[in-house]
Amino acid sequence: MNKLMSRRTAGALALALLATGAASAAPAGEAGPPQRGGQLVVALRAEPVLLNPLVDQGSGAHSVRPVLDSLVWDNGDGSYDPWLAERWEVSPDARVYTFHLRRDVKFHDGTPFNAEAVKANFDFIANPANKSTGSTAKLKPVARVLDAYTLEVTLGTPESSFLTLIAAPYFGIVSKQQLEQDPKSLASKLIGTGPFRFDRWVKGQSLTYVRNDDYNWAPPKFHRGTAYVDSVRYVFLPEDQTRYNALLTGEAHVVDYVPPEHAKTVKAGKYQSSEFLLPGVGYSLHLNTRRPPFDQKEVRLALLTGLDRAGIASAASFGAYPVQEYLATTTPDFNKKLKNRIRHDPQRAGELLDAAGWTQRDAQGYRTRDGKRLSTVSPYADNDQLAQRTLEQVQVDARKLGIEIQLQPVTASELAQRLYNGNYGILGSFQSEATGMQLWRLYGSDNISDGSTVGSNASFLRIPELDAVLAKARASGKAADRARHYAEAQEILPNFAPSVPLYSRARLVAAQPNVHGVSWDKAWPQPYLFDAWIGR
Structure with a gap:
């Protein structure tokens, strides 16, 4: 072992x-x-809130794989094997994907697996009324049947990591008959090909x-x-x-x-x-820039540099989980030559808070400005003991900086609603996917909820220079080019501190x-x- x-x-x-x-x-x-x-x-x-992974990308994806197959199998090293698709072609601009499907597959309800069935799945997530939280939905895919077992999918924006996205269980293929005739049943029962x-x-x-x-x-x-x-x-x-x-x-x-x-x-x-050691974006504290105090960049940077991230990770995980930057080291697109490393510097954090005007202290030792305490709230799932331990450590460290963090245990369903409506100051979350595309999911401007689709950018921060680099990465047909652009993104993020990355989960x-x-x-x-x- x-x-x-x-x-x-x-x-x-x-x-x-x-x-x-x-x-x-x-x-x-x-x-x-x-x-x-x-x-x-x-x-x-964790028990899923609902089974339908086409809607619930979180909890549902961890317990539905036995019943759902995907179009391709992701080997985790940038290569893919056939699964429900026998082969595929990708356009040079990473926008058009053509899938040639197996002909010997049927759904559990006896209906045939074919191009029309796969199109129904893409149509479901692309429909804003279904409020899909998956990354694939944000790409606005348009599926076109070329023949009974050939499907062409055109994306609204280029995405070089598209195969990884559709290999995940949250895009496992569901019966066309169930999707069209009884979509409400997807919450509590799934009919797949698994x-x-x-x-x-x-x-x-x-x-x-x-x-x-x-x-x-x-x-x-x-x-x-x-x-x-x-x-x-x-x-x-x-x-x-x-x-x-x-x-x-x-x-x-x-x-x-x-x-x-x-x-x-x-x-x-x-x-x-x-x-x-899970790839992607590990457990991070996403800072809501739509409300004080994290609308001030200096306050975000103070928390990023002032928290003892390595100490928090070690204490919360009993030394089992490693501290990380904005991508886990096991992610294929991790920048191994990272220059802009996050350093623990409480003195610098204090200088940033002073510059932001939080120069006074109240009787409890918290910083104040204009008589108002530097305070925020952080909800977490009441059954998530790791999150609780982590946030308690964060709370202690933040108090040393003069920042009050009020912890609020809530149900898992309420926590999901908090994400959608932005009712939080700090939101701890964890995302794992074997691609740097996670940086776009969590920090790209077009992943901010806009009323028609549910976004996963929990900081709500728009960073134009980051968007430009992420767009180049997603349109890169070559893995080396994609990795180079994602490396640039990892250098940019610490300058804006939309979140505080803590640890990867082993x-x-x-x-x-x-x-x-x-x-x-x-x-x-x-x-x-x-x-x-x-x-x-």
């Missing part, structure tokens, strides 16, 4: 696939041939899928035919200790997001474990010793269960 990477060597990708394809607790040869049957129980940290079919969802408890016995179109790197296990049952255990206990007692075969405080114990014990998944074949879906990093099997 891989050792947990240190905070100072975050660039090393700690990835070991469970039993198949890489190292595990026992050599793969000792597992013997895969065995069929049984129900695989997987403990998840290796498992939807069975039942017991709210607050579990989500169960059963094997699709017609399945025979997995990506090339996986076995042919149907899944090995009879069913998969996700159980929702938001409490970290409860989830860990499910591993110890054997109540769960697989536990996702093993709490960082138990990482060393799990990896040194009998369990099979796999760790992945996602640790553990399985019982007799569980084999769990791998990674790297487009939206999470365990992939098609090859999984349970030994006797």
